[in-house]
Amino acid sequence: MIEETIFYSRLKQEIKKSRKSTNQIERELGYSRNSLHNYKNGTEPSGTRLIEIAEYFHVSPKFLIGKTDISSENSPIILFDQLDDVQKFEMLKLCHNWSENMIKKAQLPNK
Structure with a gap:
């Protein structure tokens, strides 16, 4: 069994806070179906995708990848x-x- 990455854990947290379905967010971002769910397997997003996801959820990319525990750099x-x-x-x-x-x-x- 693959251990859940910090990125996927925080992605799930932001999805839950948004009160939207993963599929709805994927559609809004223009991603293919299950593209966000596929990060569960331990892969990390590209730099471009990381920034797109961070901007979508209004959090810093550093937060999503676990470099900081503060979700916004402008806290x-x-x-x-x-x-x-x-x-x-x-x-x-x-x-x-x-x-x-x-x-x-x-x-x-x-x-």
Whole structure:
């Protein structure tokens, strides 16, 4: 029995999250029937196909092949972690001001 690859495991996970059938996704991508299911056998996608699949599911190719556990390279967590403490404090103040303004707007009577 062939052990399931990280790629196939994550592909299945993304298919499940999409709430679409594998066949529907294959049709939308213009792939032949069972082309995604065939990755179960341990083969890896070509570079082009990897990028197409990653773009379809809005995840990074690195995530699909197991080079990172974060599905998006633009994750807010990663971006926030790159800030120094002063920048994080400024971000906190901006968020606080934004939320106060949103609360005020929500409390205004509609005209």
